[in-house]
Amino acid sequence: MPRRGGVEALRRASADCRGCPLFKDATQTVFGDGSPTARLFLVGEQPGDQEDREGQPFVGPAGQLLRRALGEAGLGDEEVYVTNAVKHFKFATAPRGKRRIHKAPSLREMTACRPWLVAELRLVSPQLVIVLGGTAGRALLGSSFRVGEQRGVLQPMPSWDRGAGGDGRSAGRSGEGSGLLLATTHPSAVLRADDREAAFRGLVADLSVAASALD
Numbered sequence: 001m002p003r004r005g006g007v008e009a010l011r012r013a014s015a016d017c018r019g020c021p022l023f024k025d026a027t028q029t030v031f032g033d034g035s036p037t038a039r040l041f042l043v044g045e046q047p048g049d050q051e052d053r054e055g056q057p058f059v060g061p062a063g064q065l066l067r068r069a070l071g072e073a074g075l076g077d078e079e080v081y082v083t084n085a086v087k088h089f090k091f092a093t094a095p096r097g098k099r100r101i102h103k104a105p106s107l108r109e110m111t112a113c114r115p116w117l118v119a120e121l122r123l124v125s126p127q128l129v130i131v132l133g134g135t136a137g138r139a140l141l142g143s144s145f146r147v148g149e150q151r152g153v154l155q156p157m158p159s160w161d162r163g164a165g166g167d168g169r170s171a172g173r174s175g176e177g178s179g180l181l182l183a184t185t186h187p188s189a190v191l192r193a194d195d196r197e198a199a200f201r202g203l204v205a206d207l208s209v210a211a212s213a214l215d
């Protein structure tokens, strides 16, 4: 882990990461992207198929939906930094054809990748972190995190010293950051929802709470 050179040095170093087996099948490391001085920091689960091919986070359909939701929540003009809890695409190949089907990362993979995420958080030092979905929540808030129980609620920025397998109970007690954190659903869950419009409205409502917390 480079100690100098900021986010760009991290990005370059992450390209050669062999911290878990996910690098073997993925195309490339998909590191975070955006302003290194952003007030708003968004964390998703892992790159998807399109992100893996292009090497950029949130460039696929979920990213497009996220940008629309940010705009409707009044955050369209806000500088953001976007990243994922896990930097390589985990997938299974469909029995017929070549379609790559998303697989959720394991706790071990999340734990292996967590130092990259923590390093990004420390360098960007955002005012507000938005956690998108369960994997990102477990990576930052501990294994007891459930997005349905915590979404849409502003909470103190937790300590980044705990591992991904922690129980989340020490969140907010170390005083490492003075900012806030808010969890919501991952935009890909909105795309999969039976009632997509209602799910989208829920995402916008949560992001509107986040918008109200920024000066």
Ligand code: SF4
Binding pocket: 014, 017, 018, 019, 020, 021, 022, 023, 029, 086, 087, 088, 109, 112, 113, 114, 116
């Ligand atoms: S997923 Fe994370 S820890 Fe695993 S190889 Fe990729 S960058 Fe390294």
